[in-house]
Amino acid sequence: HHMKQSLNRRYKKFRKQHINKQMNTSDCDERGIFKVEDNKKVCKPVNTFILADESKVISVCQNGTKQGKCMKSNDNFKLVTCRLTNNQADYPECLYQGARYNRRVLLLCENLLPFHYEANFGNCLA
Template sequence: MDGCQLSLWADPREWSESRSFPSGVYPNQLLSAVGSFSSYQCTCDDPIKNKNFRNFKRRHLASKNEQGSDSFCTTKVRQRRKTCQPINSFVFSNPREVISVCRNAGVQIPNSNLYKSTNLFRMVDCKKTDPNANPPNCIYTAENTNEQRYIILECNQRKLPIHFEGSEAPSVFGFTDRV
């Protein structure tokens, strides 16, 4: 369907993050880009054409005062999502600091609308515990709880974040851990 999105999750040894494909991508393109995957989800409640900062805030921002935990993850994802996403990340920050990644506190990744923060952000990755659970019965566990990570955002032409692409741990001896 037009405006829908297919999200795929692979074995972490193959990919370090999920991959999403808009409607209209042909199966042979998917297979060449994907290889094998461990889970998938097709959603139409998150149309690519409706990416905007308001939805980004609702899905990925939490107050600086909040703490990532299993109960935080389950509560927040249930409050803010219509579907049970396999993974949802929250950044504990105010909107102004996150917007600055798109404007002056981030480095643009070449040939893309993606920006990696130059500052670390405290965050949590919420992972669904039962792949077969449906709303409102989804339960999440917190991973990378309250870690300081660089965030990678897709920014629109107005220099506002519209999509959380992933995060990266600070390098240790030149190695990074990208989620």
């Protein structure tokens, strides 16, 4: 039971960081993108948002194609990738440039819920 709770927390974090149907390339700076290093928030170099319903993203874990540790979607998703433009900045001064893509996604799943968006195929095989 406890296991399930922490899992849902991981999924909720994934959802907040990576699923946003209304995401626009100009919204990157408003999304409060960060990662935690040494217990403090730092600017995350890249973050990708999937522009789709939650259920479609979750279904990748169920119906996708296994690629090493990852599940690969069978269909393309609309994506917005936010890249940090001011690399020396400290959080919350992070500024991002957004770009649109249309491609398949790689996700790490646990109990059929995604918890990590994988940008680099090589990491699935590691």
